[in-house]
Amino acid sequence: MGAQQVRQGFVDLYGAEPEGVWSAPGRVNLIGEHTDYNDGFVMPFALPHVATAAVSRRDDGVLRLHSADVEGGVAELRLDALAPQTDRSWTAYPAGVVWALREAGHAVTGADIHLASTVPTGAGLSSSAALEVVIALALDDLFELGLKRWQLARLCQRAENVYVGAPTGIMDQTASACCERGHALFLDTRDLSQKQIPLDLAAEGMRLLVVDTQVKHAHSDGEYGKRRAGCEKGAALLGVDALRDIPYDGLDAALARLGDDDEVIRLVRHVVTEDQRVEHAVALLESGETRAIGPVLTAGHASLRDDFRISCPELDLVVDTALAGGALGARMTGGGFGGSAIVLAEASDVETLTKSIESAFATAGFTTPRVFEAVPSAGALRVS
């Protein structure tokens, strides 16, 4: 749904023009998975798929929320009654952002909001972060809060961690808030320092495909939190603030100190090698060796599958089929346990690869996957 339709939807619902319309994208992560809550490195880019919000201020302590994507009428909430983990529906994301802003002392006095999103949900493409960031940006603009993009991302993460109750890191919100068209975002999640890395795959005769396996995943279920807790245990056992502090060339020594705690060993190995893969991929992109990132992506998948253990048969099938069909590299992207995989391929191979993935899914009896090309797109912005 386009911005104009969202604006019209607002008028139909609330009987007046909105003060403005904003959008915030979903993302794919090129490399750097489950490193963000370990203070490590990530490199996502924004998708053309966005959450769009038409918003007007209110001054009476009321928040009215409506989504074109969800059955049902307008939800009306009182700001002073917002409380963490009391809402299990979609409204927890926008309401959580309002809660986080107010809790941080920002004078948000109420709003009328109408939303629509083209970011697939449960596909590991950050539909929740898009929803959070679009609301944060709109309220920042309207209430003239003067917050920086990274501050909006932190507040959105707090909304998700505390209000919604999903223990996620900072990657998705920062990607949605800070990505730039034509670039991947190299982000140090410890201090949120950033570097925009130019990425024009089409100009080099390549494409990046996203394959949504249609296996739905959620961050608020236990497995994501278990991995996070395991990483924190590893950091504590090794006496560091976060696994980011274990240098790649000190990995073997660190693992030796973990004795026979096989689970923690696997988690630590993934995080430390994944940070190194991000730095390697950045170096390759910066020196113009774009095709060479393919094997780095594939190695990342093997680590997520074998060490972090968050892949699933559908994701593995995408990766195996793509590689057998000549893809340059492939990996799952996002939180795992379903969701999407990415495939880096020569442009001339895209059609054949898509067909072989679809036919492999049909043979395995899996739901038909949704395949589309991902082009690095703009971060959150005011549309009108």
Ligand code: GAF
């Ligand atoms: C999800 C989380 F929201 C991110 O913070 C990140 O941990 C990712 O999974 C895994 O890299 O998208």
